[in-house]
Amino acid sequence: MPHLLRRPAGLSLRAVGRVVAVLGLFSAPALAADAVFPPAGSVGLVPPAGMTPSKAFAGFEHRSGASILITEMPAEAYGLLVEKFTPEALRASGFSAQRAGEALAVAGGEGRVLRGSQAANGVTYAKWVAVVRGGTGTGLVTVQVPETARGQVPDAAVEAALATIAFRAPGSLADQLAALPYTVGDLAGFRPVRTLMGNALMLTDGPKDVDPDGTQPMVVVAPSMGRAAVPEGQEGAFARRALATFREIKDVTITEESRAIRDGAVVVRLRAAGADAKTGRPMAVTQVIRFEGPNYLRVLGLARTDQPEALARAERVAASVAMR
Incomplete structure (x- = not known):
């Protein structure tokens, strides 16, 4: 399931950390009381028959491989x-939309939706991407249904579910942190901003929760959400490929690479230099991935080159993460 293995299609990591969601157009929304919400989440919906809440991410999944991923962001991200x-x-992400976005009716809010398809890992998916705003937040709702499963999760059921998108008061940041599948023992001077997709955590060092210009150091902690195990001996190659997907910086040059065994897990650390993709400002990044069994946990740190201590602190955060 492609959208379960990386950030939402078409959004950079910074956009995920600083912006918000995508909406769509349907008939009268259901009452919020009818919607099902992820733990501590403020965006929910009534899922199609056969879809159940996921334990690996914020959203719902079906035995056929169909899924609904819900990402929450600040209200100001919507615009x-x-x-x-x-x-x-969104074409650069591999998402092929059938037509331009359409309005999506949302109780007490607004939204837009795109419908189309996307291929990943040899599977073609029917896909809906909706950005919605309501209450005090923004939500990105991404639905993917394998073409072979459209009889089990039909288009009409997906459209009906999107029509029930609802908002409630969000859980506190403490509630969001408690719902994560891991703990962070050392924040190293960073502060948590919010959780993403029910299993990723964004931290920053500075007063802004939304920082579109990238002036503050940023750390993102994200587990693999059930990806198949990386073959032994290929962890370094996997880490380099993963870093290449980091859209925050361009002209990336790896400056350091190390591999270690900690508590039976393989840990690969990369340091790299490049330029901010938006401003051209020199930037530095650290990536630490811990490979253990069929899962891995990735920690990314990004900072201006005049903030070198921020990368070392991001690596302290990575070393302190423990699965629950």
Whole structure:
């Protein structure tokens, strides 16, 4: 399931950390009381028959491989996302939209939705991407159904589910942290901003929760959500490929690479230099991935080159993460 293995299609890691969601158009929404919400989440819906809450991410899954991923962001992210909510902007992610985005009715809010398809790992998916705003937040709702499973999760059921998107008061940050599948023992001077997709955590060092210009150091902690095990001996190659997907910086050059065994797990650390993809400002990044069994946990740290201590602190965060 492609959207379970990386950030939402078309959004950079910074966009995920600083912006918000995608909406769509349907009939009268259901009452919030009818919707099912992820733990500590403020965006929910009534899932199609056969879909159940996922234990690996914020959303729902079906035995056929169909899934609904819910990502929450600050209210101010909505406008920034809607600006880029076009078939052309999302094409680079591999998402092929059938037509331009359409309005999506949301109780007490607004939204837009794109419908189309995307291929990943040899599987073609029917896909819906909706960005919605309501209450005090923004939500990105991404639905993927394998073409072979459209009889089990039909289009009409997906559209009906999107029509029930609802908002409630969000859980506290403490509630969100408690719902994560891991703990962070050392924040190393960073502060938690919010959780993403029910299993990722964004931290920053500075007063802004939303930082579109990338002036503050940022750390993102994200587990693999059930990906198949990386073959032994290929961890380094996997880490380099993963870093290449980091859209925050361009002209990336790896400056350091190390491999270690800690408590039976393989840990690969990369340091790299490059330029901010938006401003051209020199930037530095650290990536630490812990491989253990069929899972891995990835920690990314990004900072300006005049903030070198931020990378060392991000690596302290990585060393302190423990699965529950």
